[in-house]
Amino acid sequence: MKGDVESYYEAGQWKTKVEGNQQASHTHDQKEEAVAKGREMAVERGVEHFIRNMDGTIGERHTYPRSRDPRNIPADTPVGVPPSAFPRRRSKDRCAPRRTS
Incomplete structure (x- = not known):
């Protein structure tokens, strides 16, 4: 998205x-x-915040507001349907069922 925020290491400074x-x-x-x-800027702008490691690889990525995070949208969602139309999944809903012996 245009205007995303990036935190990175370059020339001895973050x-x-x-x-x-x-x-x-x-x-x-x-x-x-x-x-x-970077988090403060991303929250104000309502965009993603990319946090790079010293070697330039992406270490973390956060979406603000969290409701816009594409990882929270079901894969079969029709285009144009806002993420707020779907209930947030709880972490236990994402886990595989436990095996019982």
């Missing part, structure tokens, strides 16, 4: 940047600071 911008919006000495600022 940075936070909005997708489409040429430069980082904020720089930080600690990863935790960059992640906190």
